[in-house]
Each structure stands twice: as C-alpha cells, then as structure tokens.
Amino acid sequence: MSTSDVTKDGITGARPDRDALTGATRPGRRRRRRGEQLMVPDAEFGSYYGKPVLNQVPWAESDIAGYLFLGGLAGASSGLAAGAHVTGRPALATAMKLTALAAISGSVVALVHDLGRPARFVNMLRVFKPTSPMSVGSWLLAGYGPLAGAAAISDLTGLLPRAGTAATLAAALGGAAVAAYTAPLICDTAVPAWHDGYREMPFVFVGSAAAAAGGAGMLAAPMAQALSARRAAVAGAVLETLALYRMRARMGLAAQTYDRGRAGRLMKAATTLTVAGATGAVLLGGRSRLAAALSGAALLAGSACTRFGVFCAGTASAADPKYTVVPQRARLRARAGDLADREEPADTVRGN
Known part of the structure; x- marks a missing residue:
C-alpha cells in the first residue's frame, strides 16, 4: 500500500523502491511472459444482438453460381475446341464449339436475370475500369x-x-480469361470464405472449368477423338482437388464454412464426383463408350457442385459475424505482438 500524499509543496511520503515503474514496463500495457497463463479466459465473441457485420450477399444462388459454372465451362471448352481444330479432330472440335456457345449463352442469361434487366448489363460497358473485376468481366463476356x-x-x-x-x-x-476471371470477381469482396481464399481460388476455378470441359468432350465426342478431352479432364480434376485442399488448409476459421451445412454437402459431392470421374477417365474412358459418358457426366456434375458449394460457403460466412471479426482480432493481436517484440530491446536497455 502506498503512503504518499499530495500537498501544496508537492508529493510527500513517496516510496520509489516500491511504487516506481521500471524502464521495461510502460503504463497501460502489460506484456505476457512466455508460458504465463491468463487467469481470466478470453471472452467469447458475440455481435450486437447477433446481427451480421457484413451486408448479406444479394445475388441469387441459381443465377450467380450457375453463371460461375457456365462461364468456366464455356471458356475451357473454347480452348479444347481450338486444340481439336488444329490437331484434326473435327467431331471433338464441333462438340466443344457448340458446348462453348451454349454455355456462354446460358451464363449471360443467368447474369442478366440476376441484374433484373438487360439494360444494366449494357450500362456496365459504358466504362472500362481495369481495377474492377466486374468491369473487366463484362468486357470479356461482350x-x-x-x-x-x-x-x-x-x-x-x-x-x-x-x-x-x-x-x-x-x-x-x-x-x-473467361474461365479464370470469376475467381478474382468474388474474391475482391469482404466475404470471408471468398476473400480469404484469394490465392488459390483462381486455380480452383480453372481446374474446375477444365474438368467440366473435358467431361463434356467425353460425353459428346467419339472415344477415338476424345483423348485430349480425357487428358484435360484429369489434369483439371487434379488441379482443382489440390488447390481446394491447399486453400482450405490455409484459410483458417473461414474454412469451416466449406465443411458445414449446404456448402459442406455440395463440396463433399464435388470431391466425390470429380475423383470418380477422373478415375473413370483414366481407367475406362478409352475402353468403354458408356464408361466415358458416365465419367464425363460425373466431372460436369462435380464442377457444378464446386461452384455452388463455393457460393454457399460465401453466403454462410457473410451471415455469421465471427468469420469476420475473430480473424480481424487475431490479426490485430499478431501486429501488436510484432510491434512489442521490436520495442522490447530498447525497453530492456532503459530498465537496466
């Protein structure tokens, strides 16, 4: 207990040996030593009346998730069509060109339906803004x-x-570009399940698009001309699976949304269908027309489940405020710890 007192002549009775602060300690901040246990546990997170922190995703699932899937299928199909055209595989080239046209048409219809009226899509073409994924994407589609x-x-x-x-x-x-740009389009948002996966999401989408296009080629083209389609399907499936694994391992808390609820069911279905389709393409795709068709259908369905699963994970992460606030607090604590570590040597010298 301090016995000091404040008088008109100053402070009397002060005992510096007990009350003075050393140079290693600053008022208002106490650094926890290594291994020290807090007596009071961290408080659990709760938002104001449980309300979301972010604005909710306003897009319709059927429109935008379908737009993501069909756009990727169209873009990858055009690449496969060009390869088949140059290498003399007319049946595969025709099938892929028709697939690309049908898919991009459906993609634009889904986008316009979500926008409400065609004029809104046309209005996006009035300005070209390289820093805006939406602006770049509109011009790419056009x-x-x-x-x-x-x-x-x-x-x-x-x-x-x-x-x-x-x-x-x-x-x-x-x-x-059409197959890849939708990844930065959704990652350039504050939605945790999308933004936190910005490094791997382009690889997920490109791999998913290649798997879908390869699956369509296996469905539509004769086996004699579908070798390149099978190779594209397998390569895309491997890329998508590895990128998804890496993304979910790196994301932290927001990765939970890919394992729970509707998003979790869709992502499990996507993995199962994609692996089964790729396995069938390798083992039976060149031997049985039926097996090739079934494998192609599985790859198409798996790609669609991936896009819908990613969309549902995003909406779930935006609805639950913990996926926004808890990682933010962790980043702030990490920055504060780094700053304290940089300041510690100077504080210790003053204390000595």
Whole structure:
C-alpha cells in the first residue's frame, strides 16, 4: 500500500523502491511472459444482438453460381475446341464449339436475370475500369460471346472457314480469361470464405472449368477423338482437388464454412464426383463408350457442385459475424505482438 500524499509543496511520503515503474514496463500495457497463463479466459465473441457485420450477399444462388459454372465451362471448352481444330479432330472440335456457345449463352442469361434487366448489363460497358473485376468481366463476356458464336456457326454451316478458324483461335484466348476471371470477381469482396481464399481460388476455378470441359468432350465426342478431352479432364480434376485442399488448409476459421451445412454437402459431392470421374477417365474412358459418358457426366456434375458449394460457403460466412471479426482480432493481436517484440530491446536497455 502506498503512503504518499499530495500537498501544496508537492508529493510527500513517496516510496520509489516500491511504487516506481521500471524502464521495461510502460503504463497501460502489460506484456505476457512466455508460458504465463491468463487467469481470466478470453471472452467469447458475440455481435450486437447477433446481427451480421457484413451486408448479406444479394445475388441469387441459381443465377450467380450457375453463371460461375457456365462461364468456366464455356471458356475451357473454347480452348479444347481450338486444340481439336488444329490437331484434326473435327467431331471433338464441333462438340466443344457448340458446348462453348451454349454455355456462354446460358451464363449471360443467368447474369442478366440476376441484374433484373438487360439494360444494366449494357450500362456496365459504358466504362472500362481495369481495377474492377466486374468491369473487366463484362468486357470479356461482350468480346468472347460473339467469337464463340462465330466459331460454332462457321463450323456448322461451313461458311467462311478461314474466318471461323480465326474466331476459334481468338475464342480460345478469350476463353482462358473467361474461365479464370470469376475467381478474382468474388474474391475482391469482404466475404470471408471468398476473400480469404484469394490465392488459390483462381486455380480452383480453372481446374474446375477444365474438368467440366473435358467431361463434356467425353460425353459428346467419339472415344477415338476424345483423348485430349480425357487428358484435360484429369489434369483439371487434379488441379482443382489440390488447390481446394491447399486453400482450405490455409484459410483458417473461414474454412469451416466449406465443411458445414449446404456448402459442406455440395463440396463433399464435388470431391466425390470429380475423383470418380477422373478415375473413370483414366481407367475406362478409352475402353468403354458408356464408361466415358458416365465419367464425363460425373466431372460436369462435380464442377457444378464446386461452384455452388463455393457460393454457399460465401453466403454462410457473410451471415455469421465471427468469420469476420475473430480473424480481424487475431490479426490485430499478431501486429501488436510484432510491434512489442521490436520495442522490447530498447525497453530492456532503459530498465537496466
């Protein structure tokens, strides 16, 4: 107990040997020593009346998740179509060109349906903003769609074969961007399950798109011409599976949303279907037409489940405030600890 007192002449009765602060300690901050146990546990997180911290995802699942899946399928199909066209596999090339056209058409329809009216999509083309994934994506769709359509129509009618070849090759270049850009589109948000996976999500989407396009080629083309489709399907399945594993291992708390509820069921189905489809493509895809078709259908379904699962995980993470606030607090504590470690040597010198 301190016996000091404040008088008009100053402080009397002070006992520095007991009350003075050393240089290693600052008022208002107490550093916990290594191995020291807190007597009071950390409080559990709770938000204001349990309300979400973030604005909820306003997009319809069927529209935007379908848009993500169909856009990836279209882009990868154009790449596979160009390869088949150049290497003399006409049946596979025709099937992939038609798949790309149908998929990109469905993708645009889903996007416009979510926007409410076509004029809103047209309005996004009034400005090109390189830093905006939505702006870049709108221009990609506007440029890629006509190319995919020209390639398919020329192939079906036989008209303007040179122009059709040019459109096929150009659609393959644009298709690569279309298959990948939706990953930064959703990761460039505050939604934890999307934003925290920004490093691996492009690989997940590209792998998923390649698996879907390969599966479509296995379904539509004869086995004699479907070797490149099987290879693309297997490579895409491996890339998607590994990227998903890495993403969920690195994300931390937000990775829980990929294991729970509707998102968890969809992601488990995606993994099962993708692995089964890739295995069938390797073991039986070149021997049995039925096995090739079933494997292709499994790969298509697995890719769709991946996109819908990612979308549902995002909506779940935005609805629960702990996925936003708890990681933020952890990052703040880590920064404070780093700052304290940098300041400790100077404090210790003053204390000595």
